[in-house]
Amino acid sequence: MNSPLDSNAELQHTARRNLWMHFTRMSAYSDNDVPVIVRGSGPYVFDNHGRRYLDGLSGLFVSQVGHGRTEIADAARRQASELAYFPLWSYAHPQAIELAERLADLAPGDLNRVFFTTSGSEAVESAWKLAKQYYKLCGQPERYKVLSRDIAYHGTSMGALAITGLADIKYPFEPLPPGGVRVPNTNFYRAPDFVADDLTGFGRWAADEIERAILREGPESVAAVFLEPVQNSGGCFPPPPGYFARVREICDTYGVLLVSDEVICAFGRLGHYFGSARYGYQPDIITFAKGATSGYSPLGGMLVRDAIMEPFTRGAATFLHGVTFAGHPVSAAVALANLDIFEKEDLLANVRGCEAGFRATLEKLYDLPIVGDIRGDGYFYGIEMVKDRDTRETFSEEESERLLRGFLSTALFDAGLVCRADDRGDPVIQLAPPLICGQEHFDEIERILREVLTEAWRRI
Numbered sequence: 001m002n003s004p005l006d007s008n009a010e011l012q013h014t015a016r017r018n019l020w021m022h023f024t025r026m027s028a029y030s031d032n033d034v035p036v037i038v039r040g041s042g043p044y045v046f047d048n049h050g051r052r053y054l055d056g057l058s059g060l061f062v063s064q065v066g067h068g069r070t071e072i073a074d075a076a077r078r079q080a081s082e083l084a085y086f087p088l089w090s091y092a093h094p095q096a097i098e099l100a101e102r103l104a105d106l107a108p109g110d111l112n113r114v115f116f117t118t119s120g121s122e123a124v125e126s127a128w129k130l131a132k133q134y135y136k137l138c139g140q141p142e143r144y145k146v147l148s149r150d151i152a153y154h155g156t157s158m159g160a161l162a163i164t165g166l167a168d169i170k171y172p173f174e175p176l177p178p179g180g181v182r183v184p185n186t187n188f189y190r191a192p193d194f195v196a197d198d199l200t201g202f203g204r205w206a207a208d209e210i211e212r213a214i215l216r217e218g219p220e221s222v223a224a225v226f227l228e229p230v231q232n233s234g235g236c237f238p239p240p241p242g243y244f245a246r247v248r249e250i251c252d253t254y255g256v257l258l259v260s261d262e263v264i265c266a267f268g269r270l271g272h273y274f275g276s277a278r279y280g281y282q283p284d285i286i287t288f289a290k291g292a293t294s295g296y297s298p299l300g301g302m303l304v305r306d307a308i309m310e311p312f313t314r315g316a317a318t319f320l321h322g323v324t325f326a327g328h329p330v331s332a333a334v335a336l337a338n339l340d341i342f343e344k345e346d347l348l349a350n351v352r353g354c355e356a357g358f359r360a361t362l363e364k365l366y367d368l369p370i371v372g373d374i375r376g377d378g379y380f381y382g383i384e385m386v387k388d389r390d391t392r393e394t395f396s397e398e399e400s401e402r403l404l405r406g407f408l409s410t411a412l413f414d415a416g417l418v419c420r421a422d423d424r425g426d427p428v429i430q431l432a433p434p435l436i437c438g439q440e441h442f443d444e445i446e447r448i449l450r451e452v453l454t455e456a457w458r459r460i
């Protein structure tokens with residue numbers, strides 16, 4: 001039987017009338033069609049006209065195992081029939097228990113305790129709340145501040161937004177909870193002159209800036225530093241050599257918790273279950289979401305070291321925080337089925353084996369004058385576009401608006417590639433394909449980018 005929304009005209013009419021899309025200028029769709037994606041298969045998705053797109057962003061850094069995996073859908077169906085819902089408030093269910101054990105086994109060091117949420121923002125919010133309550137329990141109630149990096153995105157709830165380093169998306173919601181402090185990010189392409197030719201020196205400087213910020217704020221007032229293994233926002237900034245070792249040292253010196261926000265970088269994005277493992281550092285808390293279920297159902301959470309959990313194991317101590325759907329049985333069952341696929345298909349080995357090919361294929365684009373910098377690791381890359389490659393001059397706001405919103409976003413999609421054209425820092429294109437991708441998909445990405453970026457340069 002046909003649904004009442006079968007025709008494109010009906011879908012468009014109803015979407016315009018009733019749907020509010022996230023971080024979206026709704027006015028952009030008063031004269032243009034809303035793209036409607038109806039199904040997916042492997043690394044491809046299809047719209048309601050039957051057109052195929054390579055999902056070069058894994059939806060939104062989510063679909064690690066690709067689309068259309070019936071074994072995950074079956075696990076969800078089985079779990080919904082057996083026990084669709086029960087809370088983790090004073091109760092447990094086998095899927096949450098099994099998933100917590102499995103994640104603790106995969107996580108680096110003694111990150112043995114799992115607190116589930118339903119999203120990345122909730123995970124970040126929970127980590128800040130945990131850091132604050134932990135220090136209150138430890139007799140250091142004045143520790144509440146959090147450090148994070150310029151332009152970094154850590155989510156949209158009020159706490160997560162206070163940690164986020166993007167002024168434009170914070171301003172409408174101010175005043176935000178106090179205590180968010182910014183430190184430099186690790187964008188080597190835009191490094192200050194005195195370390196512009198020295199990657200290790202740049203990393204040392206950026207890490208030392210964390211120490212300077214702690215000393216400036218007063219070490220007794222700082223609870224945690226939130227860092228992504230590779231910073232997404234701004235276009236994939238990997239850590240310079242030695243950066244995280246120095247950050248760990250600083251955190252230990254001043255008793256500040258190191259929170260590794262791995263909402264994007266966990267579950268294979270960098271060829272490891274956790275991004276911190278790739279760069280060899282031990283976080284006190286890892287926040288995760290997105291790839292934990294490959295998006296077949298929502299789930300997030302944080303992994304916490306034994307020592308941080310310890311004060312909560314005594315007497316009446318309780319972490320006074322929770323959400324109804326955290327660790328939802330269907331999502332937990334889906335996450336387990338997702339991890340089964342990781343193991344069965346050795347997806348981490350696929351990423352590690354193919355990542356050099358991904359980089360080399362993208363680097364072919366360096367022959368285009370608009371391509372300034374190509375950076376990233378694993379299956380996670382940003383391409384920074386510039387007006388002048390020699391001077392690294394970036395685009396004016398008006399040019400950026402014309403280039404990204406006026407042309408690139410639509411042109412890339414029309415050419416069959418889902419990726420992200422972003423100007424929250426300097427203008428970048430971001431890529432994070434499903435972990436099942438290989439050389440043929442990298443070639444397809446390169447071909448489409450070459451075509452569209454060549455045209456973009458012509459139009460500037």
Ligand SMILES: Cc1ncc(COP(=O)(O)O)c(C=O)c1O
Binds near residue numbers: 120121124154228262
């Ligand atoms: C590093 C990081 N932290 C937190 C979040 C927020 O996650 P969510 O959108 O699931 O709330 C995101 C989302 O992209 C993220 O990239």
